[in-house]
Amino acid sequence: MTIIDEALSAIAANADDYDASNGSPPAPKIAIVTCADPRLSGIVRMLGLADADVDLIRNVGTVIDDDSVRSLIVSTRLLGTREIMIINHNDCGMSKFADQELEARLRTETGATPIAPARFYSFTDVEQNTKEQVAKVKTHPWISADIPVRGFVFDVHTGRLSEVVPD
Numbered sequence: 391m392t393i394i395d396e397a398l399s400a401i402a403a404n405a406d407d408y409d410a411s412n413g414s415p416p417a418p419k420i421a422i423v424t425c426a427d428p429r430l431s432g433i434v435r436m437l438g439l440a441d442a443d444v445d446l447i448r449n450v451g452t453v454i455d456d457d458s459v460r461s462l463i464v465s466t467r468l469l470g471t472r473e474i475m476i477i478n479h480n481d482c483g484m485s486k487f488a489d490q491e492l493e494a495r496l497r498t499e500t501g502a503t504p505i506a507p508a509r510f511y512s513f514t515d516v517e518q519n520t521k522e523q524v525a526k527v528k529t530h531p532w533i534s535a536d537i538p539v540r541g542f543v544f545d546v547h548t549g550r551l552s553e554v555v556p557d
């Protein structure tokens with residue numbers, strides 16, 4: 391049995407106790423962009439926030455790219471979120487290789503050179519990287535200037551969150 395098969399059995403059993411009110415239209419209050427790293431999966435609970443209040447946007451490396459900015463525009467303009475947190479973390483897998491290294495490896499392994507993804511957004515300095523992501527959101531013309539955008543680094547070893555102060 392694969393993990394997917396096991397998950398299908400579990401969700402079928404859990405549906406018996408499903409709270410139908412979860413199907414009401416969403417009204418999140420805050421958007422959080424964070425890494426897909428499993429160590430960040432409990433971040434909403436660790437922040438003491440309710441699942442219903444958070445529009446959680448995740449990708450590998452906490453990148454503000456075309457897709458996450460698309461989600462943030464919808465989140466703030468259509469869903470009504472009023473604040474944005476960008477939560478990067480130390481020990482991120484995206485700080486353990488350079489884009490060019492991975493691209494070279496993939497070209498060798500597959501023999502293909504596709505046009506996408508154009509970048510993997512690897513990084514070396516987590517604080518600097520977080521500042522750059524914050525700046526990309528703050529300067530986007532379709533994200534209202536009156537929405538606070540704050541960047542943070544989560545320490546996976548201590549569970550503590552540090553705010554990254556803009557330059």
Ligand SMILES: [Zn+2]
Nearest residue numbers: 425427482483
């Ligand atoms: Zn990460």
